[in-house]
Amino acid sequence: MYPVAVGLLLLLGMAAFAYTMNNRIALIRMAKGKDWRFEKLTDRVKALFVYAFGQKRMMNRKREFWSGLWHAFIFWGFCVLSIRTVTLFGQGFDPGFHLPGFGGALGNFYNLNKDIFTVLVFGGCIYFLIRRFITMPDRISISAEGWAILFTIMSLMITEWLYDGGQIALGNHHADPLWAPVGTLAAKVITAFGWQPGTTHAVSISSYFIHLALVLGFLNFLPYGKHFHIITALPNVFMRNLKPYGALNPINLEDENITTFGIDKINEFSWKDVMDMYTCTECGRCTSQCPAYNTDKPLNPKQFLIEMKDFLVHHSDKIVNGNEEQKAEVLGQSLVPQVIDSEILWSCTTCRACEEACPVFIEYVQKIVDMRRHLVLMRGEFPAEAQATLRNIENNGNPWGIGFDERANWAKGLGVPTLAEKPEVEVLYWV
CATH class of the missing domain: 1.20.950 (Fumarate Reductase Cytochrome B subunit)
Structure with a gap:
């Protein structure tokens, strides 16, 4: 024609x-x-x-x-x-x-x-x-x-x-x-x-x-x-997540070559994380189901993903076509607090209501947890409310700060045997 x-x-x-x-x-x-x-x-x-x-x-x-x-x-x-x-x-x-x-x-x-x-x-x-x-x-x-x-x-x-x-x-x-x-x-x-x-x-x-x-x-x-x-x-x-619902990616603490934990920079995400950023439809279903957002916390799951996508797309020319100095300038920027405020990350309850609502199976929780891991393990930054809990876990192995000498007190009078009393067992109930 x-x-x-x-x-x-x-x-x-x-x-x-x-x-x-x-x-x-x-x-x-x-x-x-x-x-x-x-x-x-x-x-x-x-x-x-x-x-x-x-x-x-x-x-x-x-x-x-x-x-x-x-x-x-x-x-x-x-x-x-x-x-x-x-x-x-x-x-x-x-x-x-x-x-x-x-x-x-x-x-x-x-x-x-x-x-x-x-x-x-x-x-x-x-x-x-x-x-x-x-x-x-x-x-x-x-x-x-x-x-x-x-x-x-x-x-x-x-x-x-x-x-x-x-x-x-x-x-x-x-x-x-x-x-x-x-x-x-x-x-x-x-x-x-x-x-x-x-x-x-x-x-x-x-x-x-x-x-x-x-x-x-x-x-x-x-x-x-x-x-x-x-x-x-x-x-x-x-490519949706088929792991048991609620399971998080473990931290590899045995690899001596690892120099950093969690996610701090945009290129430390996986290819699937970038796909999630591309795929967000901005429909807001995630936000409508988020208990943090609905109780006036700073977390907005939709906006959380949009902010990172906008950062990635805005600097795409430097990342893809820039010289080494330009790439380093972008890829060297910490996401927190330049792109995402730390209060947004700590507002998440990890309930995954956002993921349950998302029609295209975007994963929010793992991203948030990985960014929180970096704040805690690499920067030592976490909310004041968590300081006592983490200190108790570090010193005593439990969040309540109960001393080692008192760990077995809960079982007194209940006839519960300890490993010292009965070493030959198939199953150990750890408390």
């Missing part, structure tokens, strides 16, 4: 996307922390279908059901419409192009679903505009980016209708109304306006190119904001 124009548009768009993604991947590779996430592949694939494609966590709370359902419609719509996007680019080179198998009955069935989902996606955008403009839940941060993305998605649906309807009205697409209800309706509306064939053709082709430009523009915008999760959410769910 227009091979040169479409080819040039595709080349420029994908080249720009490759450049941006190379930068983002370089930041993941910068992370020095090790984290293996490829065990239990069957469980990971199951989670991918249940929580990513199935959107289970988006709808598992009653008060979040409708927002979760409309988000699911938009997500499923993107999955369905991605086939249409490939087809539209292909038709720029060959007007009769379609993916293998989509030329007959399967193609008709797909077209019906495609039309239905364009309406559902558009409706979902209207729903979320209302939430941002009228209902405005506390957990949602209103931003220009959110508005821009919603209007872009709506524009994609409108240009799809105008292009499809125009082609049907011109007789270029012989669509059965049963399998293309929205396209047929758009064609009837165009015909009702009384447009001349030339005008219809111009509107249809203009919509086609606007649609392609919006797709590529949208794709290139994603890595720069919170909607990067459209790309990273699926792999992040696949």
Whole structure:
């Protein structure tokens, strides 16, 4: 149809996307922390279908059901419409192009679903505009980016209708109304306006190119904001933590080559931690469930992750393309207190309510604990309330400060044997 124009548009768009993604991947590779996430592949694939494609966590709370359902419609719509996007680019080179198998009955069935989902996606955008403009839940941060993305998605649906309807009205697409209800309706509306064939053709082709430009523009915008999760959410769910819930990574105290403990600098996080930063949707579900935040403590799980992501992205050029001095300047900065205040870290109760609420399985607690470990083990910094407890543990092996000579007093008169009295035992109950 227009091979040169479409080819040039595709080349420029994908080249720009490759450049941006190379930068983002370089930041993941910068992370020095090790984290293996490829065990239990069957469980990971199951989670991918249940929580990513199935959107289970988006709808598992009653008060979040409708927002979760409309988000699911938009997500499923993107999955369905991605086939249409490939087809539209292909038709720029060959007007009769379609993916293998989509030329007959399967193609008709797909077209019906495609039309239905364009309406559902558009409706979902209207729903979320209302939430941002009228209902405005506390957990949602209103931003220009959110508005821009919603209007872009709506524009994609409108240009799809105008292009499809125009082609049907011109007789270029012989669509059965049963399998293309929205396209047929758009064609009837165009015909009702009384447009001349030339005008219809111009509107249809203009919509086609606007649609392609919006797709590529949208794709290139994603890595720069919170909607990067459209790309990273699926792999992040696949790489979710499958350890027993509540288990923390142990500290290796036996390796004599380790010179520092915990996390102090941005590159000491693991690649999965950086993925978490990329994947945060800023939906605020974590914050809404956080007992620290809900009792007016300084911790806001969402903002905690955003602050570190913003620091990473803001300095990305120096980290990826800078000289050694520039890299050292950024990677040498301590996260506490330059990026995160220590009071934020100590406000966390490690209950993991934030992680239970997160639809994309972001892990907060391990990051917070690792940063607290560094403060305690490397700097000797911890809240005044904890000083007596830690001193008691160090001196007496218990948080109450009970002396060694009194450790067995609790068992007096209970007939509990000690190891000194009965050394040959299979199980020792340590108190």
